[in-house]
Amino acid sequence: MNAPVSTGSTREQIVAHAQTLIRQRGYNGFSYRDLAEHVGVKTASIHYYFPQKDDLLIEALNDYSSRTMQLINGIDESLPAAARLDRYAQMLAGGPRDQVCMCGMLAADFASVSDRVRAALQAFFRVHETWLTKVLTDGARDGSLKPCVDPQAEARTLFASFQGALLASRLFQTPERIFDVVAGIESRQAATAAR
Amino acid sequence: MNAPVSTGSTREQIVAHAQTLIRQRGYNGFSYRDLAEHVGVKTASIHYYFPQKDDLLIEALNDYSSRTMQLINGIDESLPAAARLDRYAQMLAGGPRDQVCMCGMLAADFASVSDRVRAALQAFFRVHETWLTKVLTDGARDGSLKPCVDPQAEARTLFASFQGALLASRLFQTPERIFDVVAGIESRQAATAAR
DNA sequence: GTCTATAAACGGATAGAC
């Protein structure tokens, strides 16, 4: 996923650059000073909009979540499930190579974030896992994916695979590892596949 | 995986507590002061052993890697592959609930670590992926796991699943998600399974 | 080897001018 254009209001630019920095370096890996330099303002201006760093984190996370949700809701539900899964992987692989999912990053920063942020992260995970559950059950019906015993558990694992694959993709500097995930799923597709 | 007992030499205690702190909070989430308090020395003593934080990171990572490798080498190769996979998952789930894999954590901290650390992380990933590749191919032979088209790619995905599942397990405060991963694999086992 | 003391830069955060 790509960062929004940074040509909006100061507030919007702050949020956009905060998302980028968190996805690159994590919550403890950037400062108001870093962020201010990226936006082209002074740190006091950031404190004007977001008195505490946690306030900034909450807004950056909520914005990221809703933009991500728009993207997955934009995936045409009339497509075969396997094709929707491909789109999802393309979405993940399409982001900058030096950035991972903001929520995967913040899950790693679990010890450093507030309970409010933790709850928002859980919500993000659940939304994606629910969407993937539907893909898996639809795939069993339309024949594009092999039926599985427990679609919810499979979806949890699948989402974990994507998050892990994003970290590995950056570590090895290749988007291949994201597509390994879908290739694995699809290599198990029913013989009577309808693509 | 559990941290080593912290009753060794000062140097050993520093390394052990550094591993714990990194697994809890990440590389940018702890300071020499935190570490010194845990060990019961002053920060200058830590600088005596590890002048730069990167020196400490390298040693903590190498120690973690070799201890982890001992653990996976300790999994009896005469066991059916599926049983070995169970052991692997138990090893991951057996660690403290507030800690994830040190290398998953540092993969998230990718932007903050030196090239030397990045290379060591890649090596860690490859070792585990290679071990899992062997489990998958053995599983196809002994019938305890379903054969797959590309065992190497499947192993990469499987390792990513475990890393992602560790993050999710901590986020949701339940080890269940680690066992989801093996349950998914084993639910695809061949009908003629030999366990 | 471990300590005290200190340097110098950085961290989040605030007050008040414009």
Place this chain on the structure above:
DNA sequence: GTCTATCCGTTTATAGAC
């Protein structure tokens, strides 16, 4: 709204006594 100036604790790191 954005700035300058500043507070004050923290951070990594070093010098030198014991």
